[in-house]
Amino acid sequence: MDNLHQLIVDRRSIRRYIDKPIDGDCVKTILEAGLMAPTSKNSRAWEFVVVEDKETLARLAHCKEMGAGPIANAPIAVVVSVDMTVTDPWIEDASIASAFMQLQAAELxxxxxxxxxxxxxxxxxTPSEDYVRELLGMPEALGVVCVLTFGYPDEQRKPHDPEKTLWERVHLGQWSE
Ligand SMILES: Cc1cc2nc3c(=O)[nH]c(=O)nc-3n(C[C@H](O)[C@H](O)[C@H](O)COP(=O)(O)O)c2cc1C
Structure with a gap:
């Protein structure tokens, strides 16, 4: 795909994956995209934990009561964390790196x-962050924003519909109802 905008239109969250490992070069490319994401003051304080072990993925899927099921059937997951003692906008830094990795994955x-x-x-x-840190032996200083699942899709999802774009959320010059 050589058109970033089309990639953004087409990208959807995928929660079902076929039972096929992701090629190591692709995993590296995805991680590289995260490691090239912008950060506040160029602090680059992320720590990504790559999990492929099925048993660990199954336990990671219990990191919260609902909504974490896709982790259990993904061939790989990346836990996205940032050292909170290094940078105060750590949530933003983790989020941008996550979005970059998701877009890179879609491109692949x-x-x-x-x-x-x-x-x-x-x-x-139990706070999900504590559960994840404990499971993976991560230091307390690491704030865990999310787990990203990756896998070859076992579901088809429609691209975003340009007709449903919320242009009313854009306010020109000043706030308007
Ligand atoms: C901050 C954030 C938290 C999310 N948490 C979950 C989650 O815990 N479980 C899940 O299945 N999807 C989660 N999602 C995916 C959203 O449900 C999804 O992005 C949204 O429904 C829009 O669908 P799309 O990604 O296909 O455009 C999350 C997305 C974001 C950005």
Whole structure:
């Protein structure tokens, strides 16, 4: 795909994946996209944990009560975290890197889904961030924003419909109802 705008129109969250590993070069390209994302003051304080072990993926899928199911059937997941002691806009830095990785994956024909971790809780009320850090042996200083799942799509989703674009959310010159 050589048209970024078309890629943005076509990208959808993919939550079902075929049982096929992602080529190592593709994984590297996706991670590289995240590692080239802009950061506040160029702090680049991200830490990405790549998980491929099926058992660990299954446990990671319990990081919150609902909405984390896709992790269990993804061939690979990337836990996106940033050292909160290094940079205060760590959520923004993690989010931009995540979006870059998702777009890069789409360009490679690989589906992905953002699974929210920050601010969420497991079924027994444990903060999802604590659960993920504990499971993967990550230091307390790392704020975990999300888990990104990646896999070759096992579902077809329609591109975004330009007719449904929320142009009313754009205000020219000053706020208007
Ligand atoms: C901040 C954020 C949190 C999200 N959390 C989840 C989640 O926990 N589980 C999930 O299945 N999808 C999650 N998503 C994916 C959204 O549901 C999805 O992006 C939205 O419905 C729009 O669909 P699209 O990505 O296909 O355009 C999240 C997306 C964002 C940006």
């Amino acid at each position: 024909g690989i589906g992905s889904c953002w699974i929210q971790v920050r601010g969420r809780f497991t079924a027994d009320g």
